[in-house]
Amino acid sequence: MTRIHPTAIVDPKAELDDSVSVGPYAIVGPHVRIGAGTVVGAHCVIDGKTTIGRDNRFHPSSSIGCMPQDMSHGLALTELHIGDRNTVFQYCTFSTGTHKEDGVTRVGSDNWIMATVHLAHDVQLGNHCVLANSATLAGHVRVGDWAVIGGLTGVHQFVHIGAHSMIGFQAHVSQDVAPYMTVDGNPLAVRAVNVTGLKRRDFSEARIRAIRQMHKLLFRQGLTLDESKAEIAALQGQGADEDVRCMLDFLAASKRGLVRG
The missing domain is CATH 2.160.10.10 (Hexapeptide repeat proteins)
Known part of the structure; x- marks a missing residue:
């Protein structure tokens, strides 16, 4: 019973x-x-x-x-x-x-x-x-698989949080957090790729290398979002097609703009 x-x-x-x-x-x-x-x-x-x-x-x-x-x-x-x-x-x-x-x-x-x-x-x-x-x-709010959200963090309505991302302690999240990224601080900023989390999930070196390149294209090279999308799409065929599609789909659905560094 x-x-x-x-x-x-x-x-x-x-x-x-x-x-x-x-x-x-x-x-x-x-x-x-x-x-x-x-x-x-x-x-x-x-x-x-x-x-x-x-x-x-x-x-x-x-x-x-x-x-x-x-x-x-x-x-x-x-x-x-x-x-x-x-x-x-x-x-x-x-x-x-x-x-x-x-x-x-x-x-x-x-x-x-x-x-x-x-x-x-x-x-x-x-x-x-x-x-x-x-x-x-x-x-x-939308939260992708394997995301980690730190204690005392507040997430604004309609925000999207990407898969495999990590948000630090006491963050104020009012824009979308891209997949695979680590963000923290006030104001919130992208700090790096969530490499520790990816390695724990047995991501290959090829996949991590492609994700690092997506991080650079989005946040470190001064490209417009459309330019970044085009460069990211060109990464297909390098052993990380699943991750490239994940990023492109996320960017296409983003409504509130991305947290940047």
Whole structure:
């Protein structure tokens, strides 16, 4: 049977796999679905139209699937989708989406989300990301796979954060962060390629070399963005086509301009 502590309140309409564990004083709302092996810690509130995958762990006192902090939202029932094997530490808040987009906030799989992190409405968080304590993502933010966001960092609404990027401690992020880059400081600036992270993920020397060249073309040679894009496109065929496409797709989707150095 589902392991529900006697002090927990689980709505009878909620759908929980038999292997789900719900801790003391937790509350699970009627529109919630939770997959196998997930653990809901003490005092957590899981509400809204929230779908959670397998083997997630929610530490005590988080509020998951809460109403969007959007004054125009009203009382519409919107959604939060969470993947598999995420670890969510204490006092985190994840909002459902709004109908300004498709009504869904999305969290991928294998993310490590530390205490007091806030994911606002319509955030799209990828896979294998690390969000340190008190990182705050405003509405409509997009975060690529393997990104690392430092503690006490605030991310402005609609900002895009590229895959494999790293944002330093207490950053104010109001523009898009290109894939593979390390940024920090106030004002925020690109410092280097996130080489340590790439090596941990077994990127080949050819791929890292091409990424270093993209860094130079975007941030160190005084080129216009269109000139940089053309030079980056010319790097295809040198063993890093996947990374070149990732960068070009990111630049094409960027709306707020890039953090530069």
